[in-house]
Amino acid sequence: MSGNTLGKLFCVTSFGESHGAAIGCVVDGCPPGLAISVEEIQAELDRRKPGTSRHVTQRREPDEVEILSGVFEGLTTGTPIALLIRNQDQRSRDYGNIAETFRPGHADYAYWQKYGIRDHRGGGRSSARETAVRVAAGAIARKWLNERHGVVVRGFMSQLGPIEIPFESWDEVGCNPFFAPNAKLVSELEAYMDELRKSGDSVGARIDVVASGVPVGWGEPVYDRLDADIAYAMMSINAVKGVEIGAGFASVAQRGTEHSDEITPEGYLSNNAGGVLGGISSGQDVLVSIAIKPTSSIRLDRRSIDKQGEAVIVNTHGRHDPCVGIRATPVAEAMLAIVLMDYALRHRAQCAEVTTATPRIARLAPDGVQRVPAPGA
Amino acid sequence: MSGNTLGKLFCVTSFGESHGAAIGCVVDGCPPGLAISVEEIQAELDRRKPGTSRHVTQRREPDEVEILSGVFEGLTTGTPIALLIRNQDQRSRDYGNIAETFRPGHADYAYWQKYGIRDHRGGGRSSARETAVRVAAGAIARKWLNERHGVVVRGFMSQLGPIEIPFESWDEVGCNPFFAPNAKLVSELEAYMDELRKSGDSVGARIDVVASGVPVGWGEPVYDRLDADIAYAMMSINAVKGVEIGAGFASVAQRGTEHSDEITPEGYLSNNAGGVLGGISSGQDVLVSIAIKPTSSIRLDRRSIDKQGEAVIVNTHGRHDPCVGIRATPVAEAMLAIVLMDYALRHRAQCAEVTTATPRIARLAPDGVQRVPAPGA
């Protein structure tokens, strides 16, 4: 349980570098008897994989996953599930020039000073390529959460650079390369990205993730709050610089009468809490937003230093996403699913026999006030 | 290492309810030989304690801490340091009416459905009173970080409800009840709070925390990133709904040329990264912002339900902070210190013998661009 393991009971241990032999993970703690196939995991990976549109990196990685263990005759056995993805399109020569210099905004300098050695090829361990592993592991969590608890985890892009993307419909999310929930804005987004790509610059994005159907009671009260571990999991994604639960930073300017969600026998009247109260799921949708910084690899000249501390000019050619946020939606969904599953197991470990006579409050009543973008889940 | 323990090598295990016999913690993993006194810990507690101005709760808790173990002749011994704070001013009768109803915005309903039992007095375990424990433990971490590495952790209120508080000077922070870094705004803040208190409503706040002097190299690359665990620690504070590192959500609309901090032999030219790159400290100041929601306990009528699921009207009298954010600054500082110390130990565990010939980049050059509110640390 050193730094590359996520979760306490549902545990994902990740390995691999961008241009090494392979990336992969070991998923430990999955309940036995879950039907899971390579195809189901691959389907999630395909949502994240590079090269699917002109707006993302053109690296051609099939990201084909192999299940090495833990699944027998199509069912999980309760033993560790090892997932392996061989790297294929490693044009390491593109990266020769970065062995000696530190790219601004990248982990290069920090890695170098921490470890005294680094696999510089494609960013090595710090490459966003590692997020494929999270998506693969997340596919297992999503399946279990859905089968066992009816939980659905979905995300979308709510802002691309300066363009806000109001939520219209989940149906749109899968129909464009941005995971945008709003068909009307897609052409604007495409034009923006085309211009950006031409300029050689990059841009940030905001992703929202929603977990529907989460039962009341998941989460621990003090440190291991459900929202604390969600924040951890989201901030651990490459390029994420901020995390909000529910109203998030908007709650700074809110009054108590405005923020705290009233309750009626028919359900909560709003969801400023984002589905978590006192660190424990409230029975409402869990609402998470993350801020993703602009890609640090850009073609434009940037000042930096080399290993000797001398001034250099860096510009990064090669194949890069001009907005890493575009492929981040499946990753954020996966991370939320992994955390929820871990907490589902933790909850039943301690509280398996708890029952109360108090009715479970249904999700947000249809006539309830709700924060955008909590969609009509 | 269930839910009430924070940290992997520098570990804080917290216990206690708002109106039980005591609150406290066990701090495990502290290096031996650190000089620490009750007075030093008490001084930190006094910064957070209630009843110090008319703008905070009037509960009279001296918050007197006792060191039960782990310190011998004024020095830490390397064994667990137990800290105990007896509860004294427990007017539990104020809370009788909340035993049967669920206060909106509070953890009441979630606790009840999770555990089937709850100590309702003063919110029990979910009370912000628990944060005193964090401040006490944090005092130890701050001392060590400062002595061993010259790290200074400081925070301030950067927004109170609608009022933004531009950073002017660290010297102001200790001179007003708000931890506001700007003397000119204090009377406005006081007037706002007086009006608010009269109205019976509450409001949110934004707190910024800065760690100066953090050396390059703390943090793990993939899941246990330094910023991931900071996000976890901050989100685990009562009422926090959002966490930002560096530019945070502002990075969504930034371009790569704007966000990624250029490097010169004299230092970084900006600190959008907030001192963390690829999950590892970069050698710059670590910059963290948190959003704190408005206090859920307000005197105004709110709709809710009782244990039978029947509709009720709740309003909360008793002694409450109209803005829990006012006392949150020492808590946020403590949490940042605890995380940094944990990562300092983790780093030297793995990388004790690493050295490089590359110069350590000094902190932000004096003429460098820097994001507000990174103060001239």
Add this chain to the structure above:
Amino acid sequence: MSGNTLGKLFCVTSFGESHGAAIGCVVDGCPPGLAISVEEIQAELDRRKPGTSRHVTQRREPDEVEILSGVFEGLTTGTPIALLIRNQDQRSRDYGNIAETFRPGHADYAYWQKYGIRDHRGGGRSSARETAVRVAAGAIARKWLNERHGVVVRGFMSQLGPIEIPFESWDEVGCNPFFAPNAKLVSELEAYMDELRKSGDSVGARIDVVASGVPVGWGEPVYDRLDADIAYAMMSINAVKGVEIGAGFASVAQRGTEHSDEITPEGYLSNNAGGVLGGISSGQDVLVSIAIKPTSSIRLDRRSIDKQGEAVIVNTHGRHDPCVGIRATPVAEAMLAIVLMDYALRHRAQCAEVTTATPRIARLAPDGVQRVPAPGA
């Protein structure tokens, strides 16, 4: 979760020195709704406390426990249970002479070289006094295991120095100061101890612990085997030098036909496995034996060195157990209970929904062969 925390889901974090202000622990992860009283915990502590016969140390410690948190109106709430035992009879002056010298067989030298500082009074943190904390925490585990699963954890002394103590009856165990399960041998044990005490020397002992009623299925298959964590827990008790499960070291000379326990529809025919197969409880009694070394504090002259590395002669006066094994039975029981409870929670976290049509094999059939000392299972 540094070195002073035991368990993964049912977690005991221990603190305190022999002659400091107090010892105690935080028990985290206990399921809510368990009825537990100070008296029940005290009753277990009283079984271990010093001064109850002439054969143990004459230090007069009432070992009065206080519950500081986590219990409300007589029931656990699911939040951390803090237990506090104030030290009272601290004759630290007895220990002044050991501040500068290292007692052979004790942790003195190792502590000193590890930490560069130590609370030498009474052995400080390395004192067996810390085991009181384990007994207190174990009382909670025992209660839950028994109420929820019918598990009973009992131990006895099976050897005192050279005297083997054949198991006769559980009824005897509580009727003599040795936890000996055999009334006929008590006077021999007393005579042996009287002679030993007079000689100034000390002696070892062997303790057996049996958990009856453990259902099949607790334990993880590879590293976190039930028996692995039992071995860890037992070896973590002061003075323990060996741990056996089931046939233990006797299995070295056994043949497969002799060792592996045959199964019939009526039950297992023997229990060489000691109730654990492949790291998982088998449905039979869990059988554990531990070896406890002779007390290192003796009145006789021993060669050692002091802090300067100079040769000295050490003999330890003060109040000591001539056989620490005599008070070890409640400690070993407590440790087994804590491990079992942790694994009970871990098991249901992962496997809560597992059922099979295969009958649960009853415990050892009455006509079955069984290893001594598996008592009247």
Add this chain to the structure above:
Amino acid sequence: MSGNTLGKLFCVTSFGESHGAAIGCVVDGCPPGLAISVEEIQAELDRRKPGTSRHVTQRREPDEVEILSGVFEGLTTGTPIALLIRNQDQRSRDYGNIAETFRPGHADYAYWQKYGIRDHRGGGRSSARETAVRVAAGAIARKWLNERHGVVVRGFMSQLGPIEIPFESWDEVGCNPFFAPNAKLVSELEAYMDELRKSGDSVGARIDVVASGVPVGWGEPVYDRLDADIAYAMMSINAVKGVEIGAGFASVAQRGTEHSDEITPEGYLSNNAGGVLGGISSGQDVLVSIAIKPTSSIRLDRRSIDKQGEAVIVNTHGRHDPCVGIRATPVAEAMLAIVLMDYALRHRAQCAEVTTATPRIARLAPDGVQRVPAPGA
């Protein structure tokens, strides 16, 4: 950090089934800059691999290891090291008959009742084949321990069934298929094994492991004692039923004057403690003994039940080790190395700056009394 991860800072996460696609592990937390090659890991694996003599299983597994990540240009980078071993000689048809029945002494019944599903082929996850992974990971730990601290970890067989094997010389250990440290006994061991194999029965063994050069100070004082985690690690090896440190169970009958190791300025005069005092390494050799039960797979008829609970007769053909202890020496060495490395890192995390003026006591003086089998340390 669920059940298949070993260690806290130097972490091994294991996966794989006997007849699945592969076995392997992720080694996380290794310090950067360690030179390690496939050949070095392979050399350790070759010591354990099957088919090397007539006395072990004839399964032909080359056990070829591949390094997938974490090593760059021959040096560890500080990121996770994934090791992969493809399974090749999987005659699963040999195991068809065990899908429906539970082999006595095996984990079959316990797995089935725990998980409700199991990969029965070759024992699946419970197969001793998983120990290859430990040996591979241990190779890294051994290399680091030796380079950084001069620690050498070596083991040998000290008893095979009824035949005790007195220690003569480390030089003999690698010269016979038993890891026996005594050339004179090898022909007796071979004759015994030939007879045993013919009989269809199996037998147990005792393995001793010694770590030389361990500096004083590794280990935590209360739960995470060095010896406690060694006990855990050893008991987690398939078929192990007992663990001793130093004098082990012999200490039961010892007197204090006999057991506690006297100290002189020239060194300790004996090593009954086995190199651990108060949970912390003492500067002497760490001495560990383990008991390994007889192989449960034998050709002779044994009573058992099937999935329906009906009585059946089981005898196990296929390719099995008649004494699993024969190949256990490299596994036990690996486990000791992994634990020591974890504790080396833990120690420096907390105590990196500790120094004392007290001389480090040299290892056992040449004229010192020492327990068999502490060899020519």
